[in-house]
Amino acid sequence: MPWLHFLWNQGEKQMEDFLKVGVITTTHGVRGEVKVYPTTDDAERFLDLEYVLLDTGKELRKLTIQNVKFFKNLAILKFEEINNINDIEMYKGRDLWIPREEGQELGEDEYYIADLLGLEVYLEDGSRFGTLKDVMETGANDVYIVTRMDGSEVLLPAIGDCIREIDLDANRMTVHLMKGLLE
Helix, strand or coil: CCCCCEEHHHCCCCHHHEEEEEEEEEEECCCCEEEEEECCCCHHHHHHCCEEEEECCCEEEEEEEEEEEEECCEEEEEECCCCCHHHHHHHCCCEEEEEHHHCCCCCCCCCCHHHHCCCEEEECCCCEEEEEEEEECCCCCCEEEEEECCCCEEEEECCCCCEEEEECCCCEEEECCCCCCCC
C-alpha cells in the first residue's frame, strides 16, 4: 500500500493503525532539517526508522529519514525529500507517525499510550469510576489522567499499587485508589 499522500478521511486505515513518534517543533538550519520532540520512550528510536509519515493536515506524507542527530531532549531529522527550509517550515507543530506494525515490541505490562486512551476505569469493587483521558509522562512513572463520572479529574500514578489490571480487549482498567489520591 503506498503511504505517500494517504488521506486520513478516506477510511482505508484508521488512526489506531498508526503510532505518533514525534512532533516537529521548529526548523534547524536552511537545508530543511527539523527539530522533533519525541513522543516515544526512546528518542534513539529514530535511528532505527527508515521513514515517518508527516500529518500535513490533509494527508500523510511519507518522508524518508536521511540523517538523525540529537540535541538535548530533541531529535534533529533530515529528510531525503526536503532540501530547503521553505519546504518544511509550514509543518511546525505537525505530528510524525509510523504504521503500528513498525512499532517496537512491548514487554509485559507495557502499552502504547494510544491504546490506553478512552479505557473505562473501574474500582476494585466493580463500580465505574471514569474514563482514561490522557497520559502524562513524568521522569519516574507515567500518570493517568482520569475523568471521573462527575466530570472532575483525578491523577493516578501508573504503578502496580494503583493500577491493578488493564484489559485492552474489554476496554477496561481496574484501579485501587490509594490513600490521598482523592484529597
